[in-house]
Amino acid sequence: MSDQEGQTAAVATAVRLAGDGPLKPLEEPRGTGGDRPDADIAPVRVVSRRFRRQRWGMFMFILPALVVYLVMVVLPSLQSLQLSLTDWDGVNSSYDYIGLRNYEEILGSGRFWNAVRNTLLLGLGSAVIINVISLVVALLLDKLNRGQGFFRTVVYLPALVSGFIAATIWKYMLNFNFGSVNTLLRDLGLGDVAQDWLGDSDLVVGVLLFIVCFTLGGNTTLIYLANLQSVPQELVEAARIDGASNAKVFRYVTWPMLAGAVTVNMTLAVIAGWTIFDQVMVLTSGGPGFVSETMAFFIYKVGFGEYRAGYGSAAAIVLFIVVIVSTVLANRYMRKREIQA
Amino acid sequence: MTYAMARPSSRGVGAAKPTGRGARRKAGIALAMTAVAALALTGCSTTAGADTGPADKTTIRFTYATGDETWNSVVEGVVDAFNEQSDTATVQLDPLPAGSDYATAVKTMDATGNWPALIDMRDTLTYINAGKLAPIPESVTSLLDKNVYGESSDGNVYVVPTTALNGEIGINIVYDKAYFTKHKLEVPETYDDFIDLMDEIKSNGDVPLATAAGEVWPSDQLWKPLAAPVFAEWGDEGGFWNAVQAGEASIDDLRKPLEELKRITDTYVLDGWQSTADAQTTTLLVNGQAVMATSSAGLGRLLDINKVDPDFEAGLFIIPDEDGNIDVLKNAVNGDTATGIAISSQAAEDKKEYQAAVDFLEFYFSVDTANLIEKLGMIAPNIADSDKVKRNTSIPGADDFFGLLENPNLNWYSNEPKLATFSSFNTFFRQTRIEMQDGQTTIDQAIEKAQAEFEKIAAAG
Incomplete structure (x- = not known):
């Protein structure tokens, strides 16, 4: 039995044992009323009516959150598409439509491309560094026989502090x-080693990268650790009996089993990296000059600080496209890898 | 510091479905817990909302940008004094913490319809044009010197000064007087003297100047005195920025002060200025890490230094130009750069709130309050009865400050931009200068970049 089949069987067993899962009413009549041809149909109809009612109930539970999400996130996001075509200052109730001028200006702005470069560096850089370090830490934690809980807490602690406070x-x-x-x-x-860590334009983006990795590593480590602990031990033991070294066990057994976790962690880390804001806001205000501005900070700065809400909205649309495209492409690549695994 | 009232949630109650005795008990427990939580949260709030004062008092908010300790204590002192004597109104302080972005905070208040009745106003023209400010009545303006407020294009006054309108005379170099005495140094009388002074300090093995650009805006403290001679040349021609807008001048005219700025930064400024915050320059001066420091708080900075180290002998001066003139920008009483206290249109919709705001302003510009402001370490606003105000000369170094006002070489100039969105450019220009000072760009690139941005913003209106 493969691991996936094993997991499916385990879930099915758990549902049967629980007895009140949503699948139970559908499965039970099929098993018990098999000798009467119409006995299957009537209960299914009753059950499906009941199921539909339950579904409405479930929907009603999520409705308030859905309404809040639509009103507070989706609608303003759609409105920013409209505002990106205007010269709105963010305060005055009147504004003019200026076509694609904001987009033209953004694409021709050196400041914007610097922000894009920083965002890519912080997004991809932090995703790779966080995942590598977190995986190594998770492997170490997985091997611990004593004090695992303590060290797990220590590793996770930075993630409990808000980015703003940590910064x-x-x-x-x-x-x-x-x-x-x-x-x-x-x-x-070592006075010569002392640097203006947040004021040296050659260092500042690297310092930001370090701080971002430090803050975001906890969640990633825990996800890897949970996945490592669910790697079937019989596969590991079988590999060892066949004479595989630790490195080969990791390469051919553990690593493929972690494919799903890698996809999730990389995606989350890249998205977190694309939208880095708090650290830049607190630590450097985008400076010195413009050197450490990220796309999220650039949007905020022009939209709020410089009273150019239309221009800021256009930048937000560009950021949205970048995030969507890069996430879809990265996910597609990593999903392929999962299938191969 | 004030906190918003905690709003108790009712979700906990709604979550329990009272279908039986057990369910009713659960609902009761949930209700009790919600009530306890609500009481606890309300208790956590250090200040209460509009309902805390006596029933017949109107509570209004005064939002102000916190700055140096002196300004913070002045605001708190005046508001406390007002609340104590007023039978009809209570003013609640709503400070914007140091480092917070003023523009964002005000836009958020605007977007959420949560304007305070009184606000320490910046980017004034933007909000006047958007109809967010209410006219200030004559009962307030009549208490002020006529030169310190101005009518907007619609004939109304929207902003009145929070402090004495001595222009940018508060942008100073504060220095260690004991060091100057010990090394027989003199306050410079020309720009060349200033450079010689810094060379001499450097030759003693000390750092001449601490400055700050960590919060971006303090970078003006070194720049403005250097650019003042150029701005002053255009003072009688309608101002430098208006000339740039009209195409009669350009950012390239600022090349010389930009070169001076770059030279001073590279040669005389304490390392780490890029990430240093404004308030830290006081510590750097008192600790002896630099002999001089830039400041924009005038008398307030002297008081701060005195609080940090009562034995420290501080003095101040303004960087003179090559001919020995001390060029100082006059305050704008109108336009986008005019600052002061304003009443919000939202408050004006409620007669009681508006009246409470007017009462506070009338109190603010009284002789007694002027004396209180002086006592707390700031120069009182220019009220009509200013001859009755007792000036505070007890702050060490205050003589230097008042001496500047009497200096025969003092040259007041105007440079009030007509461009409603000038503040957008100003932020960009500050960052462009820092970039140039830091060596990321050349002076040519900085000029080109700033010129292009100015033209773009001017074209957009």
Whole structure:
């Protein structure tokens, strides 16, 4: 039995044992009334009416959240499409339609492309780094026989702190004149190593990348750890009996089993990277100059700080397209890999 | 600091379906828990909403941008004094924390229909044009010197000054007087003297100047005195920015001050300026990490220094131009750069709120309040009865500040942009300068970039 079949069987058993899952009424009559030809039909009709009622009930439960989501997220998002074609300042009730001028300006703006480059660097860079580090940490945690709970908590702790607060703490730590990092370096006689971590244009994006990875790593590690713990031990043992080394066990057994987790983690990390905002806002305000602006920060800055809501909306539409296209392409690639696995 | 009232949720109650005794008990428990949570959350709130004062008092909010400690204590002191004496109104402070983005905060208030009655206004023209501000009545403006407020194009006054309109005379270099005395240094009388002074400090092995650009806006503190001679040349011609808009001047005319800015940054400024916050320059000065620091708080910065280290001898001056003139921008009393207190249109929809706001402004511009403001360390607004105000000269270094106002070389100039969206360009120009100071771009590139942005914003209107 493959692992997938095993999981399906386990789910089916769990549903049968639970007895009140949505599948139970459909399956039970088929098993018990097989000797009467019409006995199958009437209960199915009753059940399907009941099921339809239940479905309406379920729908009613999610309706309030759906309405809030539509009103607060979907409609404003659609409206930003309209606003992207205007010169609205975000305050005045009147504005003019200016066609695609905002888009033309965005695509010809060096500042925008710098923000795109930073976003790609932070998005892809953080996704790769976070996944590699998290996988290594998860493998280490998986091997621990004692204190796994403690170390799991330690690894996850940074993810519990909001990005804004974590960034504020880092801002104090990395301050050039008073920060603990530079103070420690100077006290150790390494004054030359002390840097203006958040003010040096050559360093600042790398520092942001480090902080983003530090904050977002906890969730990724836990997902890998959960998947590692569900790798069937009989496969691992069989490989070992066949003489496979640890590296080969990982390469040919564990890694393919983690394909789904890699897809989920990479997708989540890339999306988180595309929309990095808090860290930039708190740590650098996009500076020095414009050097550390990301697309999300650029949208905020022009839309709110510079009273160019139409222009900011156009940038948001471009960001949306980038996120959708890159996520779909990345997912397609990784799904193929899952099928091969 | 104020917090919004916590709104108790009723979802917990709705979640229980009372179909039996057990269910009723569960619903009762849920209700009790919701009530306890609501009470607890309300208790957590440090200030209450509009219903906390006596029933016959109208509560209004005053939103202001927090800054240096002196300004914060002035606002709190004046509001406390008003609340104590008023039988009809209570003013609740609604501070925007340091580092928060003013434009975003105000736009969010606007988008949510949550305007305060009184607001410390910036980007004024944008909000006047959008109809978000209410006219300030003559009962308030009559308390002020006629030169410190101006009528808008519709004949109404929308903004009145929070403090004395001494223009940008508060953009200073604060310095360590004891160091100057010890090394026999003098306050510079010309721009060349200023450079010589910094060379001498550097030759002593010390860092001449601390400045800040971490929050972007403080980068003006070094730039504005350097650019002032160019701006002053255009003062009588309608102002530099209007000349650029009309095509009579260009950003290239600022090349010389941009070169000076670059040279000073590279040669004399303490490392780390790119990420240094405005308030940190006080600490850098008091700690002796730099002999001078830029400031835009005038007398307030001297008071802050005195609070940090009462023994520190601070003085201040303004960077003079090559001929020894001290060019200082006059305040705009109208237009996008005019700042001060405004009453929101939303408050004007409620007669009681509007009246409470007017009462507060009348109190703000009284002689007693002017004396209180002076006592708290700021120069009181230019009220009509200013000769009755007792000036506070007790702050160490205050003589230097008042001396600037009497300086025969003081040259007031105007540079009030007509462009309603000038603030958009101003933010961009600051970042462009920082980029150039940091060496990411050349002066030519910075000029070209700023010129292109100005033209784009001017074309968009």
